[in-house]
Amino acid sequence: MTIAVAADIVIDARSGRVEGASAGERVAITVLRSAMFFLKPFANVGISYVARAMRALLPSDRPMLFVLTPDSSMRVAYCDTYWSVLVSPNYAYERSVKALLKASRDVDYGFIDGGANHGYWSILVSGGEFGAKKAVAIEAASDTFCRLDDNRSLNEGRFSVLNRAIGATSGQRVRVYGAKHEARSTVAPSVDAVPILDCETISVDDLADLPEFAGLDKFVVKLDVEGVEIAAFSGAQRLLSGDTVFVYEEHGSDTRHETTRHVMDVMKLRVFWLGDGRARELSTADELDRIKKSRRAGYDMVASSSRFWLDRLDASASTVH
Numbered sequence: 271m272t273i274a275v276a277a278d279i280v281i282d283a284r285s286g287r288v289e290g291a292s293a294g295e296r297v298a299i300t301v302l303r304s305a306m307f308f309l310k311p312f313a314n315v316g317i318s319y320v321a322r323a324m325r326a327l328l329p330s331d332r333p334m335l336f337v338l339t340p341d342s343s344m345r346v347a348y349c350d351t352y353w354s355v356l357v358s359p360n361y362a363y364e365r366s367v368k369a370l371l372k373a374s375r376d377v378d379y380g381f382i383d384g385g386a387n388h389g390y391w392s393i394l395v396s397g398g399e400f401g402a403k404k405a406v407a408i409e410a411a412s413d414t415f416c417r418l419d420d421n422r423s424l425n426e427g428r429f430s431v432l433n434r435a436i437g438a439t440s441g442q443r444v445r446v447y448g449a450k451h452e453a454r455s456t457v458a459p460s461v462d463a464v465p466i467l468d469c470e471t472i473s474v475d476d477l478a479d480l481p482e483f484a485g486l487d488k489f490v491v492k493l494d495v496e497g498v499e500i501a502a503f504s505g506a507q508r509l510l511s512g513d514t515v516f517v518y519e520e521h522g523s524d525t526r527h528e529t530t531r532h533v534m535d536v537m538k539l540r541v542f543w544l545g546d547g548r549a550r551e552l553s554t555a556d557e558l559d560r561i562k563k564s565r566r567a568g569y570d571m572v573a574s575s576s577r578f579w580l581d582r583l584d585a586s587a588s589t590v591h
Contacts, residue, residue, distance in 0.1 A: 437471030
């Protein structure tokens, strides 16, 4: 059981119930919910501006604590420009990923959460509704890592955290770029970009060797690593040859679909798009031309060569033509 402190504004992410909020904080939450309603047809593009406006007009130093399930909670900054979407009751955050992980509740697997941010997925996967899996959450940016570590403590320390960047090899020093905590990357966005932090790398294979995963031979690896996906795959050679399924994001702005093209054509993995409520297998990377509808959106993909995981994916899959 997670325990909120008096300073928290407690929001039930399912019912929407709000506890401990002042009048001004309740107005801010109401405005955010109204904005979510009107922005829904536009995939909630613009909600970050609304959240930023609420912080300026109705300021508060108190964090928001979202109760995700009865035994899982996540604390974020007041009117966080990314996580404020959760104020909308039953908001379907990456619902296809959630469906995959819930469907795998019966599997004894280890969860590697690459680019964990505040720890949303590690919090859920290590909780009762998702089978209480062993999980390690990795976050490169030290300031965001502090939020992640706070959420580890909030959830009784039931998952582990590392302040590292996912890379092809371990032990390399890399620079971290980006002002937004949800979009930090070790890839410079431009030749004149100024790094804000630096960090040491760790490979996916080395993560799988951590004591937390002792005795496990099946893995789910979620990669939200902002342009370092191919390097992350190259550092997972041992897991690629075993019973591992990888969940990664194809960004709408990548019209060449470079990550999926590499995964399918070079690595020879089967790839599924987690869309329309089920896994749909791709025959070629070019099929993403029809799937990607927005340059601003991310598209959740699954890749594997494991017979175990492929049999489970095949059971709910259709082929995209």
